[in-house]
Amino acid sequence: MGGQDMGVRGTDLRAVDERGEGRTYLRMLWASVLALALEGALATILLVVFGDAGQPEPGEERLSALTLLALPFLAVFFLLPAFAVSAALVLPVVLLGEALTRRAGGRPTGWQLLLSTAAGALLWPLAGGPGWLVATVCLAVAALVTRHARRGYFVALLVWGTVAVLTVFLLGTLGLYTGAIET
Secondary structure, three states: OHHHHHHHHHHHHHHHOOOOOOOOHHHHHHHHHHHHHHHHHHHHHHHHHHOHHHOOOOOOOOOOHHHHHHHHHHHHHHHHHHHHHHHHHHHHHHHHHHHHHHHHOOOHHHHHHHHHHHHHHOOHHHHHHHHHHHHHHHHHHHHHHHOOOOOOHHHHHHHHHHHHHHHHHHHHHHHHHHOOOOO
Protein backbone atom coordinates (compact mmCIF):
# COMPACT_ATOMS: atom_id res chain seq x y z
CA MET A 1 0.00 0.00 0.00
CA GLY A 2 2.86 2.39 0.79
CA GLY A 3 4.33 1.75 -2.67
CA GLN A 4 1.02 2.49 -4.31
CA ASP A 5 0.67 5.77 -2.40
CA MET A 6 4.13 6.85 -3.47
CA GLY A 7 3.39 5.88 -7.05
CA VAL A 8 0.14 7.83 -7.07
CA ARG A 9 1.82 10.82 -5.48
CA GLY A 10 4.63 10.69 -8.04
CA THR A 11 2.11 10.45 -10.87
CA ASP A 12 0.14 13.38 -9.50
CA LEU A 13 3.25 15.52 -9.26
CA ARG A 14 4.28 14.73 -12.80
CA ALA A 15 0.79 15.48 -14.07
CA VAL A 16 0.77 18.87 -12.38
CA ASP A 17 4.31 19.82 -13.31
CA GLU A 18 5.34 17.38 -16.02
CA ARG A 19 7.96 19.58 -17.69
CA GLY A 20 9.28 21.23 -14.52
CA GLU A 21 7.95 24.67 -15.44
CA GLY A 22 6.01 25.34 -12.25
CA ARG A 23 6.80 27.53 -9.32
CA THR A 24 9.46 26.32 -6.91
CA TYR A 25 10.95 27.88 -3.79
CA LEU A 26 14.24 28.44 -5.58
CA ARG A 27 12.56 30.23 -8.50
CA MET A 28 10.59 32.33 -6.05
CA LEU A 29 13.74 33.18 -4.10
CA TRP A 30 15.63 34.24 -7.23
CA ALA A 31 12.71 36.33 -8.49
CA SER A 32 12.44 38.03 -5.11
CA VAL A 33 16.17 38.78 -4.93
CA LEU A 34 16.10 40.17 -8.47
CA ALA A 35 13.06 42.32 -7.68
CA LEU A 36 14.75 43.73 -4.57
CA ALA A 37 17.98 44.35 -6.52
CA LEU A 38 16.08 46.22 -9.24
CA GLU A 39 14.28 48.26 -6.57
CA GLY A 40 17.66 49.08 -5.05
CA ALA A 41 18.98 50.21 -8.42
CA LEU A 42 15.92 52.42 -8.93
CA ALA A 43 16.31 53.87 -5.43
CA THR A 44 19.97 54.66 -6.10
CA ILE A 45 19.15 56.42 -9.36
CA LEU A 46 16.34 58.42 -7.75
CA LEU A 47 18.60 59.42 -4.86
CA VAL A 48 21.23 60.66 -7.29
CA VAL A 49 18.70 62.55 -9.42
CA PHE A 50 16.59 64.06 -6.63
CA GLY A 51 18.77 63.76 -3.54
CA ASP A 52 21.86 65.46 -2.23
CA ALA A 53 24.05 62.79 -3.84
CA GLY A 54 23.68 64.61 -7.15
CA GLN A 55 25.30 67.76 -5.75
CA PRO A 56 29.03 67.41 -5.20
CA GLU A 57 30.79 69.55 -2.64
CA PRO A 58 32.90 72.41 -3.99
CA GLY A 59 36.20 71.01 -5.25
CA GLU A 60 34.92 67.41 -5.32
CA GLU A 61 34.64 65.21 -8.37
CA ARG A 62 31.16 64.13 -9.29
CA LEU A 63 32.11 60.46 -9.75
CA SER A 64 35.56 58.93 -9.65
CA ALA A 65 36.86 56.13 -11.84
CA LEU A 66 37.64 54.08 -8.74
CA THR A 67 34.00 54.29 -7.67
CA LEU A 68 32.85 53.06 -11.08
CA LEU A 69 35.32 50.18 -10.88
CA ALA A 70 34.11 49.18 -7.41
CA LEU A 71 30.36 49.19 -8.21
CA PRO A 72 30.15 45.64 -9.62
CA PHE A 73 32.00 44.28 -6.58
CA LEU A 74 29.79 46.21 -4.17
CA ALA A 75 26.72 44.68 -5.77
CA VAL A 76 27.66 41.33 -4.21
CA PHE A 77 27.42 42.87 -0.74
CA PHE A 78 23.99 44.33 -1.56
CA LEU A 79 22.71 40.92 -2.70
CA LEU A 80 23.31 39.32 0.71
CA PRO A 81 20.65 41.45 2.46
CA ALA A 82 18.34 40.87 -0.51
CA PHE A 83 18.64 37.10 0.02
CA ALA A 84 17.95 37.53 3.74
CA VAL A 85 14.90 39.76 3.18
CA SER A 86 13.61 37.40 0.48
CA ALA A 87 13.92 34.32 2.66
CA ALA A 88 12.69 35.92 5.89
CA LEU A 89 9.93 38.21 4.60
CA VAL A 90 9.01 37.97 0.93
CA LEU A 91 8.56 34.18 0.60
CA PRO A 92 6.59 33.92 3.86
CA VAL A 93 4.34 36.82 2.75
CA VAL A 94 3.62 35.09 -0.58
CA LEU A 95 3.03 31.64 0.88
CA LEU A 96 1.06 32.83 3.92
CA GLY A 97 -1.11 35.02 1.67
CA GLU A 98 -1.95 31.98 -0.46
CA ALA A 99 -2.64 29.86 2.62
CA LEU A 100 -4.96 32.54 4.02
CA THR A 101 -6.77 32.64 0.69
CA ARG A 102 -7.44 28.91 0.87
CA ARG A 103 -8.45 29.12 4.53
CA ALA A 104 -10.40 32.39 4.75
CA GLY A 105 -11.21 33.18 1.12
CA GLY A 106 -10.52 36.34 -0.78
CA ARG A 107 -7.75 37.01 -3.26
CA PRO A 108 -4.08 36.18 -2.67
CA THR A 109 -3.05 39.67 -3.77
CA GLY A 110 -5.13 41.29 -1.05
CA TRP A 111 -3.72 39.07 1.67
CA GLN A 112 -0.17 39.56 0.41
CA LEU A 113 -0.54 43.35 0.39
CA LEU A 114 -1.97 43.25 3.91
CA LEU A 115 0.88 41.02 5.12
CA SER A 116 3.45 43.26 3.39
CA THR A 117 2.02 46.26 5.21
CA ALA A 118 2.17 44.43 8.53
CA ALA A 119 5.78 43.37 7.89
CA GLY A 120 6.71 46.90 6.84
CA ALA A 121 5.10 48.24 10.02
CA LEU A 122 7.67 46.29 12.01
CA LEU A 123 10.27 48.74 10.67
CA TRP A 124 8.48 51.82 12.03
CA PRO A 125 10.66 52.05 15.18
CA LEU A 126 13.83 51.70 13.10
CA ALA A 127 13.06 53.77 10.02
CA GLY A 128 10.25 56.15 10.98
CA GLY A 129 7.41 57.23 8.71
CA PRO A 130 9.05 57.53 5.29
CA GLY A 131 11.25 54.48 5.88
CA TRP A 132 8.22 52.40 6.87
CA LEU A 133 6.41 53.44 3.71
CA VAL A 134 9.39 52.67 1.47
CA ALA A 135 9.92 49.28 3.14
CA THR A 136 6.24 48.41 2.75
CA VAL A 137 6.17 49.34 -0.94
CA CYS A 138 9.42 47.47 -1.68
CA LEU A 139 8.20 44.37 0.15
CA ALA A 140 4.79 44.50 -1.54
CA VAL A 141 6.29 44.86 -5.02
CA ALA A 142 8.74 42.02 -4.38
CA ALA A 143 5.92 39.79 -3.09
CA LEU A 144 3.66 40.54 -6.07
CA VAL A 145 6.49 39.88 -8.52
CA THR A 146 7.58 36.71 -6.70
CA ARG A 147 4.18 35.04 -6.73
CA HIS A 148 4.40 34.53 -10.52
CA ALA A 149 7.85 32.89 -10.54
CA ARG A 150 7.78 30.07 -13.08
CA ARG A 151 10.37 28.68 -15.46
CA GLY A 152 11.71 31.45 -17.71
CA TYR A 153 10.27 34.18 -15.50
CA PHE A 154 13.66 35.25 -14.13
CA VAL A 155 14.97 36.15 -17.59
CA ALA A 156 11.85 38.13 -18.46
CA LEU A 157 12.00 39.93 -15.12
CA LEU A 158 15.69 40.67 -15.62
CA VAL A 159 15.16 42.05 -19.12
CA TRP A 160 12.08 44.18 -18.38
CA GLY A 161 13.40 45.26 -14.98
CA THR A 162 16.66 46.39 -16.56
CA VAL A 163 14.69 48.26 -19.23
CA ALA A 164 12.72 50.01 -16.48
CA VAL A 165 15.88 50.94 -14.55
CA LEU A 166 17.60 52.23 -17.69
CA THR A 167 14.49 54.21 -18.66
CA VAL A 168 14.40 55.91 -15.25
CA PHE A 169 18.14 56.60 -15.55
CA LEU A 170 17.73 58.03 -19.05
CA LEU A 171 14.75 60.21 -18.12
CA GLY A 172 16.49 61.42 -14.95
CA THR A 173 19.67 62.27 -16.86
CA LEU A 174 17.65 63.99 -19.58
CA GLY A 175 15.69 65.93 -16.95
CA LEU A 176 18.89 67.07 -15.22
CA TYR A 177 20.59 67.95 -18.51
CA THR A 178 17.66 69.99 -19.85
CA GLY A 179 17.01 71.69 -16.52
CA ALA A 180 13.54 70.21 -16.11
CA ILE A 181 14.75 68.75 -12.80
CA GLU A 182 16.64 71.14 -10.58
CA THR A 183 19.23 69.87 -8.14
